[in-house]
Amino acid sequence: MESKLIKQITPAISLHQYNEIPVIKLNHAVGQAEIALQGAHLFSWKPAYCPQDVLWLSEIEPFKLGTAIRGGIPICYPWFNNAGTPSHGFARISLWQLSDYEVSAEKVQLEFSLFSEQRLIIAKIQFVFTGECEITFTNYAEENAQAALHTYFRVGDIRQLELYNLPTRVFNSLTQTEENVPSPRTIGELVDCVYSAELGATLIQDNQLNRKINVEHINASDIVVWNPWHKPTGGMSETGYQTMVCVESARINKRLNSGERLGVKISLR
Numbered sequence: 001m002e003s004k005l006i007k008q009i010t011p012a013i014s015l016h017q018y019n020e021i022p023v024i025k026l027n028h029a030v031g032q033a034e035i036a037l038q039g040a041h042l043f044s045w046k047p048a049y050c051p052q053d054v055l056w057l058s059e060i061e062p063f064k065l066g067t068a069i070r071g072g073i074p075i076c077y078p079w080f081n082n083a084g085t086p087s088h089g090f091a092r093i094s095l096w097q098l099s100d101y102e103v104s105a106e107k108v109q110l111e112f113s114l115f116s117e118q119r120l121i122i123a124k125i126q127f128v129f130t131g132e133c134e135i136t137f138t139n140y141a142e143e144n145a146q147a148a149l150h151t152y153f154r155v156g157d158i159r160q161l162e163l164y165n166l167p168t169r170v171f172n173s174l175t176q177t178e179e180n181v182p183s184p185r186t187i188g189e190l191v192d193c194v195y196s197a198e199l200g201a202t203l204i205q206d207n208q209l210n211r212k213i214n215v216e217h218i219n220a221s222d223i224v225v226w227n228p229w230h231k232p233t234g235g236m237s238e239t240g241y242q243t244m245v246c247v248e249s250a251r252i253n254k255r256l257n258s259g260e261r262l263g264v265k266i267s268l269r
């Protein structure tokens with residue numbers, strides 16, 4: 001991958017170019033992060049105390065304009081999956097603008113905005129990095145919309161993973177039926193399902209990397225759990241599925257009204 005520094009914005013924030021994609025980099029005492037302006041897409045986050053990235057990014061990611069980045073936190077908006085074309089909405093392949101930032105000793109706040117062709121605001125996303133990462137998405141379109149913070153978590157080994165605090169009733173998108181599943185949930189095959197977010201936070205227990213990630217879904221109606229296993233997936237190698245799990249904070253069944261927010265707070269335990 002070709003990368004070059006375009007501009008140092010503050011001592012902690014800089015603009016780079018990764019192949020075809022402009023990327024905002026954060027390098028601060030609270031940790032490091034990388035956010036592509038295409039999609040306002042956070043694809044790397046390492047809190048200062050953490051040796052491993054919290055997020056998974058495909059090792060074959062091409063950073064190509066118009067192709068959604070495979071990994072990190074794509075923002076699916078204004079629709080989820082194939083409710084429209086392109087899949088998961090246009091937000092993740094649109095260029096957003098860095099519209100505000102605030103840096104202090106213990107906290108960095110970055111805000112990105114998405115505008116229409118008429119230069120009207122459509123959506124905003126705010127990232128607050130401390131030892132945790134809190135993300136707040138706001139819908140500003142007139143119409144209500146679906147949205148998902150489609151987080152790819154990096155894990156040591158998908159087979160040594162347990163997901164805690166999910167309900168036992170789920171909508172299986174593969175069979176298009178509701179079914180009962182165990183909780184805690186382990187993953188040993190292609191999984192694509194939608195849970196109700198009624199129980200709040202999901203805990204990802206990674207028994208290989210020996211870490212727990214707490215995923216607090218804020219104002220979400222649904223949680224999507226996805227791992228493609230051997231199913232060929234664009235932008236992912238044949239073995240990519242082994243080190244990732246998607247736990248997505250979403251508003252699929254209950255759409256976001258104009259002005260409404262969806263968020264996620266990610267912390268390591």
Ligand SMILES: O=P(O)(O)OC[C@H]1O[C@@H](O)[C@H](O)[C@@H](O)[C@@H]1O
Binds near residue numbers: 068
């Ligand atoms: O390949 P895409 O468009 O990024 O989607 C990846 C997956 O995203 C998940 O959220 C969906 O539940 C899956 O059905 C989908 O396959």
